[in-house]
Amino acid sequence: MTNFGEYLSQIKPIPSIDSKKWIRKVHAEMHRENAGMTDEQIRERELQAAERADQRRAERAKAESVGTES
Numbered sequence: 183m184t185n186f187g188e189y190l191s192q193i194k195p196i197p198s199i200d201s202k203k204w205i206r207k208v209h210a211e212m213h214r215e216n217a218g219m220t221d222e223q224i225r226e227r228e229l230q231a232a233e234r235a236d237q238r239r240a241e242r243a244k245a246e247s248v249g250t251e252s
Contacts, residue, residue: 195201216224 216227219227
């Protein structure tokens with residue numbers, strides 16, 4: 183197994199992207215969306231988002247498998 187640190191050191195940054203700025207923007211957006219919600223409501227919202235992402239992945243995989251059948 184390859185050392186993960188070695189793998190990361192091979193990845194070159196993309197000059198036009200400021201990752202710290204992007205992370206701050208996403209965190210601020212999440213904070214606004216979750217404002218006024220209880221911890222339980224936030225957990226439920228995240229679970230629903232994960233389920234939707236799983237469904238989209240499954241649909242995409244199914245569509246790709248149908249497209250490759252001859």
